[in-house]
Amino acid sequence: MHITEILFWILTALALFSALMVVSSDNPVHSVLWLILVFMAITGHYILMNAQFLAIVNMIVYAGAIMVLFLFVIMFMNLNKDSEPQKSVWLRLAAVVSGGSLLLILVAALKDNGGYINSMKGEGSIGLIKNLGNTLFTEYVVPFEISSILFLSAMVGAVVLGKKESSTPAA
Amino acid sequence: MSKFVFLIPLLPFVGFLINGLGRNFLSKTFTGIIGSGVLVASFVLSLLAFSQVSEPGFTVQVINLFDFIKVAGLNIPFAFQIDQLSSLFLLIITGIGSLIHIYSIAYMHEETPAHFARYFAYLNLFVFSMLLLVMGANFIVMFIGWEGVGLCSYLLIGYWFGNNSYNNAAKKAFIMNRIGDLGFLLAIFWMLSQFGSITYAEVFAKASTAPVTVLTGITILLFIGAMGKSAQIPLYTWLPDAMAGPTPVSALIHAATMVTAGIYMIARSNVLYSLAPTTQHLVAIVGIATALLAATIALKQNDIKKILAYSTVSQLGLMFMALGVGAYTGGVFHVMTHAFFKALLFLGAGSVIHAMHHEQDIMKMGGLRKKLPITHITFLIGCLAIAGLPPFSGFFSKDEILAAAHDMHPIYYALGVITSLMTAFYMFRLYFLTFSGTFRGTEAQAEHLHESPFSMTFPLIILALFSIAGGWVGIPAVFAENAHKLSAFLLPVLPERHQHHHFSHSMELMMMGAVVLLIVVMILIAAKKFASVKSSEEKQLSGLGKFLANKWYVDEFYDLVVVKPVSQLAAFLSRVVDQKIIDGLVNGVGKGVQFSARQLRWLQSGQTGSYVLIMTVSIILFFIFQLLWKA
Amino acid sequence: MPIIPVNYYIFLSLALFAIGIVGVLTRRNAIIIFMCIELMLNAVNILLVAFSKMHHVAAYALDKTTTVGTEAQLFVFFIMVVAAAEVTVGLAIIVMLYRNIHSVDINFLNRLKH
Structure with a gap:
């Protein structure tokens, strides 16, 4: 396994895990922090794909400015405690099922793709x-x-x- | 000439726009001056055009203004044709139109400024349409004018729209005209498909190439159009009802100009008619039948305007007979003289009605000779002219028609003479009942009797002069050779009647004298019977008299055969088809939408979560559908 | 040379997108829902960059000076621009909402219809 592939898997795992945490954590502040982590992982992916400019912009604009704005609003309105009433279990189940089906169906629609990405010397x-x-x-x-x-x-x-x-x- | 010709119809149209648009703030004086002024101006231009046409060496002028319809191979220009026939009609229309406009200023002075302006706007629009009708160089332009005058006639008959029976009369006129218009329109289509053009010049040039049956069909359809517009059997009943409009309107539209449009149209297409003898016979028969029928009805009417209306129908019938026997010049000649004396009679009647405060029953008049001297004299001249006594204009035109009728068949001649005699009788019945004897109206009316103002008597005097002298342009050969100036003038457009038998001049003079003698006898009988009627009580009519007074029950017959079934059908359609089926459909759609909207309302819960859920599920369904579709 | 099939990136992007959807559907806090939307936008961005790279690699094998794939990256850039603007306005709306109903629960948003 090449170092690039290892990095790819690590970043992917990080992104997915953090994204799940964004959705599932009760405290909005925690959500924001996990989301910053997702963006960092995505920035890593950009670098892996040799898109340096986007990586930097993503880091500065998204992870930096926008997330700080979110954090600021949450703090400003004092929402950091877990005050959110829960939706009913059935609704949440329905949501997860429909989200899963969407994933499934999109994967089914897009999986037949022969493209590949490699990192060659000198290109990019x-x-x-x-x-x-x-x-x-x-x-x-x-x-x-x-x-x-x-x-x-x-x-x-x-x-x-x-x-x-x-x-x-x-x- | 092409430089100014377009102004002749344009000026009345401008007058229509000014009076129509400004009716709410223009004063009566101003609208009166504008309304009459544009007509006088276009009369002057018409005179100019006429003088150029009558110069020797004149050829027909076609003035293309713009392309009106241009589709594929079909090109219908908006063009005017100036020739002898149209210039003559231009003079009649604008000349008599001007006089009647001036007359109207005084006659309508009781109206409010807005209605006064509306009246003049309609009248100007009418003149505009009528000028289009006679000036058009193809049947389409003629048809535009044809429809325009029909519309104006409708508007002016229903001018006092507060009275519902007037509105009904207006509708009757419009619908009857529409029936005729349909025939005209079909004739236009047929000509287009047969000749590929509807310009006069081209159609008449190609006419002889068409089969006789086609020509017969076209001419009969054209004649149906003329029947509607010129009030011939079976479409004549609208004209007497059209007397609901103001009297100057009756004079202009329903006596002098519009109703002669049918004559003009047939005279214009004389080439086609000459090639279709069957239609000519039909025209002659319908014409003389109408002339007789209307004359008999006029014998027993008591409404001054109704008598004149039936007299108009009868005279129109005579003109159609002239056209039918091939005497186109005679027909046009009679149009001209009739325009003079019938306009005069109507305006005189208007003057009487004005003086009598809108009383129209001649049984309630009498003895007006002293009170209305000018009206009396001019009216008498009109009566003498229409009765056909020499040297008044009616004598010459009627004589020409009768001579032509005699050439065709003696029966036409006999019926024509009978009509003339009846005409003399009922006209003088009208005259004596109105102007002789003692006054039979109310005291109040008697006190207010007065001669009309100068702007009303002035047109009467002018028209009376023309009623006397108008016939002198067509003096028959029996009096002087080559004195028929009108015939010579119209020769390029209207062919000369080819005579079957040539009478000796003495024979012709004898017949003429006999007819004149009989007419004088008729007048004397009328004088004896009606000159000194004392009471306004009507005798109880019986038998034939009642039959005639009720106009042969034609209206009732039409009512029974056409109007009632149609209105029953309409009632059925409205009750069952419209209210049940169509309304049911429409309301059903509405109710269906309301119902489904109620059912769908729960979707619009306002819960954003549910929207997103629905959106997601829909996307999934789309993808599933697409994947399955591919497989 | 390491070769990563573009499918991996597609799956990653779709997974992030689906997580975002689930977040939008399950949560009631407007701010978190907003963040989930940002997550979905980023998932799309990854996909765009991956496709850009894929086409660039394919073209580069034939021509060393190619710039194929630039447009996709610019597109990502514009998405970020729009997202930034959107966040500004969206957060302002949420602040407004909080000021009026003292909550950021989107279930109360249905009051807008009254």
């Missing part, structure tokens, strides 16, 4: 910032600019939503 420049940046600012400059507008509107939306209503009394 596409995942580097130079190549991605070139393409992003030439071919994809319009979507890039549009996404900046999206950010702007998201910002405005967040401010508008988060503002305390002063004129109308709270419902």
Whole structure:
């Protein structure tokens, strides 16, 4: 077994286990922390696939900024205790069964695939910032600019939503 | 000439737009001036066109305005044709139209400004449509005008829409016209398929190539159209009812112009008719039968406008007989003279009705000679003209028709003479009952009797002059050679009647004299019987008189045979088919949707969890379905 | 040279996705559900990168200068951008919700229909 394969299996196991923990842990703060772990594992996978730029972005934006935002909101609203009422057992069973069936059916649909991935020496420049940046600012400059507008509107939306209503009394 | 011709119909249309759109804020003076002004302007243009047409060396002008319908190989241009026939009609329509517009200003002065403007808008629209009808260079443009005048007739008959019986009269006119229009439309389709074109020039050029049966079919269908518009048996009953409209409308539409559209159409397509002798016979027979029937009915009517209406139907019948026997010029000539004296008579009747405060029963009039001097004189001239005494215009046109009828068959001649005699009788019955003897109305009416204002008497005077002199353009050869100017003028469009027998001039003069003598006798009988009627009490009618007074019970017959079964069928359709079946279907769909919506409502629980669950299950089902499908 | 079939990545991605679905279905805490959605988005990202790599490897064997697969990675980048925006607004909505009904239980969200 090559070192790459070993790493692949370790990261996979970590990702799956952490994901399960995200779903099953009672405390939201724990969920967030487990989710950060999932993202780290996924970052590892990106590195294995020679997608360095995405790995870094994933780490910084997702595991860093977004998860901190989650954590902040949870702390802010003081939700870290286990106050969540449980759904009924039957509903949860139904949920697990349907999720499992979805997995099964998707695997059945996609399994006949002969592609493979190997790590060769000298290849893999596409995942580097130079190549991605070139393409992003030439071919994809319009979507890039549009996404900046999206950010702007998201910002405005967040401010508008988060503002305390002063004129109308709270419902 | 093509530079200004399009203005002739456009001006009334502009008047229609101004009066129609601005009716809520324009003053009566303004609408009156606009309404009449555009007509006078287009009359001047028509005069200009006429003078150019009558210059020697004039050839038919077709003015293409734009392509109206252009599909595959079919091209129907929106084109006007100016020739002798259309220019003559232009003069009649715009000239008499102008006079009647001016007359209307005074006649309708009691209306509110909005209704006054509505009246003038309709009237302008009517003139516009009528001008399209006569100016069109193909049957489609003619049909547009044809429909337009039908619509305006409907609108104007139902002008006082507060009165339901007027509305019914309007609907009756419209529906009867529609029956005729269907025939016209079918004829247009048939011509298109036969000749591949509906432009006059092309159709008439190719006419002789078509088989006689086809031509007969086309001409009969065209004639059915003419029957509806020009009130011939069996579609004539709408015209007397159309008198519900204001009197100037009756004068313009239901006497002088619109009802002669059928004559114009047949005269225009004389090439086709000359090639289909069967249809010609049919036209002549229907024409003379209508003339007789309407004349007998007119003998016993008491409503001043109804008498004039039946007289119109009768005169139209005479014109159709002229067309049927091949005397196209005679028919058109009579259209012209009839337009003068019938418009005069209607406007005179309007003046009387105006003075009598909307009393129309001649039994309640009498002795109006002193109170309404101008109306009296002009009305008398009109009566003399329609009765056909020389030298009034009616004499010449009627004489030409009778001569042509005699050429075809003496029976036509005899029936024509009988109609003329009856015409003289009932017209002078009307005249004497209205203007002679003593007044039989109420005291209040007697006090208010007055001559109409100048804007009403002015058109009367003009029309009276034309009723006298209008016939002088068609003096028969028996008096002077080459004096029939109208015939010479129309020769390029309307063929000369080929005469079977040539009478000696003395024979012709003798027959003419005999007819005139008989007419004078008729007038004297009428004078003796009706000049000094004292009471407005009607004699109890019996037998034939009652039969005639009730208009041969034709309306009742139509009611029984057509209207009742149709309304019963409609009631059946409305009660059973519409309410039960169609409403059932529609309501059933609604109820079904409501029911299924109630059943589906539990899905919309508002629980996001259940939405996601349903979504997931659906995705699974889709995939399973697809996998199974592939296998 | 190590050879990893792309199927492995597909299975990993699908497993993460299914876990995300199960999370959305079982939990009632809006924030956790939100995190599960992030998890599903990341599962898709892995798949995209894996396919990008797979095509790149296949093309690289023929041409050493190929850039096949760049678009997929850019796509992942845009997904991240959109996710970030989405998280911003979503969290703002949750804060708003909490302020109004003092709970982040999505079962109370059905009050929106009243």
